[in-house]
Amino acid sequence: MHPENILNIENVHKIYKSAGKELTVLNNINFSVASGATLAITGPSGSGKTTLLGLCAGLDRATSGTVKLNDIRLDELTEDQRAAVRNNYVGFIFQNFQLMPTLTALENVMVPMELRGTKNIRAHAMDLLDKVGLAERSHHYPVQLSGGEQQRVSLARAFSNKPAILFADEPTGNLDAETSEKIEKLMFELNTDAGTTLVIVTHDLELAQRTSRIIKIKGGMIISDEANGR
Numbered sequence: 001m002h003p004e005n006i007l008n009i010e011n012v013h014k015i016y017k018s019a020g021k022e023l024t025v026l027n028n029i030n031f032s033v034a035s036g037a038t039l040a041i042t043g044p045s046g047s048g049k050t051t052l053l054g055l056c057a058g059l060d061r062a063t064s065g066t067v068k069l070n071d072i073r074l075d076e077l078t079e080d081q082r083a084a085v086r087n088n089y090v091g092f093i094f095q096n097f098q099l100m101p102t103l104t105a106l107e108n109v110m111v112p113m114e115l116r117g118t119k120n121i122r123a124h125a126m127d128l129l130d131k132v133g134l135a136e137r138s139h140h141y142p143v144q145l146s147g148g149e150q151q152r153v154s155l156a157r158a159f160s161n162k163p164a165i166l167f168a169d170e171p172t173g174n175l176d177a178e179t180s181e182k183i184e185k186l187m188f189e190l191n192t193d194a195g196t197t198l199v200i201v202t203h204d205l206e207l208a209q210r211t212s213r214i215i216k217i218k219g220g221m222i223i224s225d226e227a228n229g230r
């Protein structure tokens, strides 16, 4: 693989088995992402976008095929080893937020930094919450936050370790236009300022148009993969 590629996906299949039946959710996926690139993945509901993002980030395993992140074969690692790779290189914004219900907004943002042993964690986490417009909500628990607010906490958490690659699953799906714009600006600043690679799943065509490449998937297959002629 080219060293300038941060992500390399080859012949990836994901098949779920239930009640003796096989369901092919991803069917022979192949693509690479250059380090520092911005990429949007679009496609209809149920086409496999979230599943694909989870495999790329090492949250889940492919049924077959190879997934390389920063030249590390994720498919050959144990769960613990994949967790370590995620903590070192990956930020992930979940479609359903996945905040820890027993932790406050501030504590949720602090978790990845604690795992890494960063310094000045609390101040840095507060700063990130402030950037997403939630300084006043730092001591609230997820149930006390609206969907859009939880999404913004999830963003602050994903940014906390300055990831080499950020995977965002519908990052603006629950936000109003003004807040979306703010969040998008933060993501693209991370790309231009820190060189963070962005892989964004989105139904929002305007957001997709801001990236330099768009992959369309349908029925678990890539149906187009094109540079975005902005």
Ligand SMILES: Nc1ncnc2c1ncn2[C@@H]1O[C@H](COP(=O)(O)OP(=O)(O)OP(=O)(O)O)[C@@H](O)[C@H]1O
Binding pocket: 016, 018, 023, 025, 043, 044, 045, 046, 047, 048, 049, 050, 051, 052, 095
């Ligand atoms: N654990 C599972 N077991 C069985 N089938 C699953 C599982 N997880 C996902 N699927 C199926 O895989 C397909 C792809 O799901 P996925 O969540 O990746 O779609 P998506 O493209 O992200 O859709 P959306 O736009 O609605 O978020 C769906 O048909 C879904 O029902």
Ligand SMILES: [Mg+2]
Binding pocket: 049, 050, 051, 095, 169
């Ligand atoms: Mg999804």
